Amino acid sequence: MEQKKFDLNSFIGMLLLGGILLWWMNIQKPEEATNPNTETNTEKTVSLTSKDQKIVDNNFENDSLKQAAFKNKLGAFAYSGLAGKEGVTILENNFLKLTINNKGGQIVEALLKEYKTHDSLPLYLIKNNNASFNVNFGTTDNRILNTSDLYFTPKLSKNGDINVLSMKLKVSETKFLEYRYEMKPNDYRVGFSIKSQGLGDIINSSQQINLNWKLSSFSQEKSLKTENTMYSWYYYKADGEVDYLRPGNSEVINDLNWVSFKQHFFSSILTSNKKFNNATLTSTDLAKDDDKEHVYTKLYELNTPLALTNGEFNYDMQWFYGPTDYNLLKSFKGTDLDETADLGWGIFGTLNRYVFYPVFNVLKGFVGNYGLIIILMTIVVRILLSPVLYKSYLSSAKMKVIRPEMEEINKKYPGNENAMKRQQEIMAVQRKAGVSMMSGCIPALLQMPVFFALFKFFPTNIDFRQKSFLWANDLSSYDIIFKLPFKIPFYGDHVSLFPILASIAIFFYMKMNQSQQANMQAPPQEGMPDMSKMMKYMIYFSPIMMLFFFNNYASGLSLYYFISNLLTIAIMLVIKNFVIDEAKIHAQIEENKKKPVKKSKFRERLDAAMKQAQEQQAAQQKARSKK
Known part of the structure; x- marks a missing residue:
């Protein structure tokens, strides 16, 4: 068989034909529409x-x-x-x-x-x-x-x-x-x-x-x-x-x-x-x-x-x-x-606007750590309220001095039939001594607006948001020291330390305050509940309530209540040991007894009403005895 040889002329011809074919196909493509105002149609x-x-x-x-x-x-x-x-x-x-x-x-x-x-x-x-x-x-x-x-x-x-x-x-x-x-x-x-x-x-x-x-x-x-x-x-x-x-x-x-x-x-x-x-x-x-x-x-x-x-x-x-x-x-x-x-309604919002925010703004101007700002604010609030605390403790000391006289009155007028007379005599002793049962309640009532105002102040103040202090990484939210694998009703799925510290502080404060409150109360009377027993229950109930309620609340608020209770305990110790002198109080009460007591119009009407009620009670008892 004859072997085929490479034909150069045929190869060149095929290349030329292929080139002509590509040129013809290209010139046959439709022209793309163009917009004279733009480079392309997009x-x-x-x-x-x-x-x-x-x-x-x-x-x-x-x-x-x-x-x-x-x-x-x-x-x-x-x-x-x-x-x-x-x-x-x-x-x-x-x-x-x-x-x-x-x-x-x-x-x-x-x-x-x-x-x-x-x-x-x-x-x-x-x-x-x-x-x-x-x-x-x-x-x-x-x-x-x-x-x-x-x-x-x-x-x-x-x-x-x-x-x-x-x-x-x-x-x-x-x-x-x-x-x-x-x-x-x-x-x-x-x-x-x-x-x-x-x-x-x-x-x-x-x-x-x-x-x-x-x-x-x-x-x-x-x-x-x-x-x-x-x-x-x-x-x-x-x-x-x-x-x-x-x-x-x-x-x-x-x-x-x-x-x-x-x-x-x-x-x-x-x-x-x-x-x-x-x-x-x-x-x-x-x-x-x-x-x-x-x-x-x-x-x-x-x-x-x-x-x-x-x-x-x-x-x-x-x-x-x-x-x-x-x-x-x-x-x-x-x-x-x-x-x-x-910021809260009524007096609570007013306190925040005109007291706590101005104090906070001043402290913010030269203190960079917001945890320290809370501590300094707490100190300022406690100093402002210390006269109220002093008045409360002074009334407690006065009630302690006249307590033996009130117990004597209870013995002198026993039984429900002498309830009006007994109460009238006790009030007379308190009036001569210059003390009142309300003097113990008023300081507590005066502190309530502060409590509720700050209850709004700390969780809503954006300056505390994502500001850290000690183990708390956000003072506007709760701190976490331990994450629970389950959720406790009303408590949550975590453990916060600041509420625990605040609960411990309030427990010791109420323990100290128990004796003061006992002095403020008149001796138990027949037919009346013994308030001292109720106070014993409150000593344990309040810290537990604080622990559960504040576990999901702003750690800045718990920090405030922790420091506030510590400062209150310190102020009470100072007042008790260095300010209040029971001997001087007793001497002053004895002087007050010698002075004539001028009755107000309200007091005169109240005494008259009590006397009338006492006479009616005596008449009813006399009528029952005849039957």
Whole structure:
């Protein structure tokens, strides 16, 4: 067989034919449509402060079918509607970072830069679609539109040191609905306005226009019970008064100035220059105290009609996304937003505003450790209350001196038939000695407002949040020295040390106070309960109650009660051993007995009533003896 040889001419010919074929196929490809105003038929939408870019299909201008469909669905808002650009704009200052979406022109992320969650994650008030803001309105061509479904055109600019973001929902260049955001460098407040231009003949003013804002609040703190049940509230100001809405309720409110979606230490607030009328406020619980997998605590919602001015939107509002800090909110003059800090009602709130916060602010100015601030505050409070404690102990010493005389009266007038006479004589002895049973109660009553005021002060003061002291890593929440593998009813699944120390301190304080209280009580009388026995039970009941109740409470509060009881014990020892002289008290009482006692009008009426009751009792006994 003849061997084939390589044919060079045939190989070159085949290469030429292949090249001609590729050239012919290439020139037969259809030309791509080009837009003279753009480089390609796709358009880049760029976050105005971010390097990230998102490519979005936008063939609206070249697709007549799309134009017809959007025109049919959205009418005048067709172009700025579903054909708008995807994208976000970031407004940012030293405290706050807001991400605003073109779709709906609304805030989709609100990050507080200076704070973390209890597990050290970035603290967002808005993220992952937990909030929505929408204006619902009708048009003159019988369409109902929602701004949350439509695309706004963003434009970022600066006005001095203020960042300004204009979000326009355009009908044309001269006709639009605008959301305008204005952010200052160091502020949690963001100016917000809803205004329109040239829409008087497009928006149907005869139909109700509704603003709807809702937010599912994230759980940010370690204790769900204290965060959700005790300190998360829907606050609002209407008719010049601040009030709150209980969870699970819905109310219709008029003359509404602002609403605050409060989450223990943080709040999302919307204020308006025009009052809302016929506004529906709704608060819903989303978590239970034993829900360990919870993400949200409450659902807050505002649904209110908006009024047009000459056929146009014209609302100046303001957002606040930040800490519920009393000192900060108080600086917003004329708003009453500081009342959302939850300092307590009546005298308790007054004490916090005008006593404890001023003292705290002074101490904060030169002491950096917040545990030491609590100790110093405790010392200040105990010093201020020491005159009350002295009065109480002095009354106890006086009662101790006259106690033998009261026991003699009990022996002199035995039996129930002499109860009135016995009581009258005992009161006469006390009056001559210059002592009163009420003198022992009044000091305790005077200390109660302080107790309840501080009960609000420590758990709501954001300055204590995530501040550590000794073994407690967060003075605004409970400390943990041991995690239990099970949950004890009313106690919890952990052991806190500060409540244990406070319970021990209150036990020894009540032990010391037992003898003082025994002196303050008149000798037991027939037919009357023996209060000394009740006091013995209280010595054990109060520390146990403290232990269970405060195990899930702020460790700063337990630290205060621990130090407070230690200081009270120390002050009582000083008064007993170095201030009170029972011999001098006895001599003074003897002098008082020699002086005539002038009766008040009330005392005269009381003595007359007791004498009359005594005579009636004697007459009844005489009548019974005749039978």
